[in-house]
Amino acid sequence: MTKLTQSPAWQALSQLSGNLPHMRTLFADNPKRFEQLSLKKCDLFLDYSKNRLTDEVLQQLFALAKDAGLKQKITAMFNGDIINTTEKRAVLHTALRAAADADIRVDGVNVVPEVQATLAKMEQFVADVHEGRWLGYTGKAITDVVSIGIGGSFLGPKIASEALRPYWNGAVKCHYVANVDATSIAEKLKLVAPETTLFLTSSKSFGTQETLTNTLSAKAWFLAHGGTQQDVAKHFAAITSNVAKATDFGIDETNIFPMWDWVGGRYSLWSAIGLPIALLIGMDNFRELLAGAREMDQHFATAPLNENMPVIMGMLSLWYNNFFNAQSHVVLTYDHYLRGLPAYFQQLDMESNGKSAKMDGSQVDYSTGPVIWGGEGTNGQHAYHQLLHQGTALIPADFIMPLQSHNPLGEHHIQLASNCFGQTQALMQGRTFDEAMAELKDSKLSDADKALIAKHKEMAGNKPSNTILMDKLTPKTLGALIALYEHRTLVQGTIWDINSFDQWGVELGKTLGNDVLARLAADSDCDGLDASSNGLINAFKKGCI
CATH class of the missing domain: 1.10.1390 (Phosphoglucose isomerase, C-terminal domain)
Structure with a gap:
């Protein structure tokens, strides 16, 4: 046993996990449970009342976080301390959305001015493209952007772009390429014309195998369709720390944006990696995305543990992983624009916390990093929700839904909401045998058949879920939501004593x-x-x- 599993809080939680009333009872005994176990911060509302929780469980979860030094770890991250110990790096994606007058130092140097300078450069770049000043080799304005990356350099911008489609300004179209399978880039190139296409390559080293291969194929296609080596500078830009290699490729140094060692790929969409987002929604909206994340940062850094949204969500996930053997966690988005979010959170969480070595190199003797998966409501209700309701595995769920639709049409949104809230209710309360029998009482089945069918309709319930609401999906609320899950990831990694920032x-x-x-x-x-x-x-x- 390790220090963590021997701690009084861990031992208390182990005892409590086997002695909890059914959630039906918890709600029946406390009419104010929803009020007491919900929280509104940063334009997000979290209902965590449908969890296997009592006041005593919460107290012990927060005690566990306190004993693990969570507050100190949060402070260390925001201060720019080296918390990625295996790579000797600070972890400062929060600096990418910090206020312009903030002072955040790495090796004694304030990094905020460089971040702000990069944002200003992005703003000029976006304006040049949108206003037709950036011209291709035949003098035509750019109409299409092909973003080439892999991992966080691809998934974050792609998912954020999809989520913010109502804010696209129509100036350009954006196409994403990550897979080294030639079919991926070949199909994208069929959609664009070389004289009006701008390629963005995102690679810290400008040598990531998949990204470089796709970039070389894009260049070969460009040269084969009328462009020259000299014209490459008008059609290629890069986000990289290897300026020399990018300029050798033919990219003009003025079209190269920086990457920093203190930003991991899966935390990088707030940087110039997010250029595709800015090109689609404009810099004003991109800054709103940053503002939403900044508000969540401030909340995470200052709120007490028991009023801290990322802490609450992180500790709840840990509660089920470590004390109920929940090996996976499902994210369910009840908004079509957010359909890609589960995949993004999957990468964020599993690449961060899929670890078995503790900070000192010793092996953990407890579960870490559950499988994150999910999809779009209501589609999943006709597929894997069956497993959630009646399967043998305990799978905690997060439901995410805006209260207002960008596309109000007839009864669609009210039906969507009824499905979302109905699913959380069904997971919590289930259906007893007697309730199933009562539903069948007027059927013409025999008593034996009624009993048999009732056993198949019976559901244990007591399945935990969180519900996250927002008034409307905007750049600001999306920024807060993504930052919420970023910080939730740190919370768990801190308790487990693992490095959430290497891979x-x-x-x-x-x-x-x-x-x-x-x-x-x-x-x-x-x-x-x-x-x-x-x-x-x-x-x-x-x-x-």
């Missing part, structure tokens, strides 16, 4: 992938690896099975 598992895959690539390109058969890898490589080289 050595990802790095291993890259390293081995490069080795396999060399073997695939070799003339001789592969025989230097395990039998399975040898066989797969040789089958690929033959081109048939």
Whole structure:
């Protein structure tokens, strides 16, 4: 057993987890439960009353957070201390949305002026494109942008762009490419014309294999369709820290935006990585996105643990993971524009907290990093919600919904809301055998058949969920929502004593992938690896099975 699992709070929670009333009873015993277990901050409303919670459970969860030094960790992050210890880096995505007059230092240097300078450069870039001053090699204005990246450099901007479609200004269209599968970029290139297309490459090293391969293919396509090497500067821009490599490629240095070591890829959409977002919605709206995140930052940094939205959500997820063996957590978005959000939170959480080594290098002896998954309501109700209601696994759920639709049409939104709220109610209360029998009392079935069907209609309920509401999906509320999940991730990683800001598992895959690539390109058969890898490589080289 470790210090964490031996702590009084952990031991108390272990005892409490097996001695809780059904949520039906908790609601029946306390008519004010909703008022007491809900919170409004940063234009978001969190109802966490439909959880397996009592006052004593909450007290022990907050005691666990206090014992783990959560407040100190939060302060250290905002101060620019090196909390990514394996890579010796500060973790300062919060500086990307900090106030212009903030003083946030890395190695004694205030990084905020450089962030603000980059935002100003982005603003000029966006204005030049929107107002037709950025011209392609034939003198035509840019109509399409192809954003090339991978991981956080791709997923964050893509999902945020989808979510904010009501705010697109129509100046340009944006297309995203990440997969190294040639089909991905080939299909995108069919949609654009070389003389009016601008390519944005996002790669810190300007050497990430997938991103560089796609960028080289984009350049080859451009050169094959009338562009010249000299024209590359008019059609390619980059977000990178490797200025020399980008300029060698042909990108004008004035069209290169910085990346910093103290920003991880999955936390980077607030930086110049977010240029595609800004190009679609304009810089004013992009700054609103930053403002929403900044408000959540301020809340996270200053609110007491028991009134802190990211802390509450992080501790609840940990409660089910560590004390109820909940191996996954589902995110359900009741807004079509937010349909991609579960995938973004999946990367954010699983790349951050999918760890088994503690900060000191020793192995954990408790569960970390649940599988994050989900989808769009109401589609999931006709698929995997069956598992949520009657499956054997406990799967905590987050329901996310705006109260106002960008597309009010007939009864659509009220039906959407009824489904959202009805699902949380059904998960909480379930259906007893007697209730199922009562529903069947007027049927013509025999008593034996009624009893049989009632057993199949019975649901235990007591399935936990959070509901997050906002008045309307705007750049500001989206910024707050994404920052909420960013900070929720830190909360869990702190309690588990793991580094939420490295990704050595990802790095291993890259390293081995490069080795396999060399073997695939070799003339001789592969025989230097395990039998399975040898066989797969040789089958690929033959081109048939």
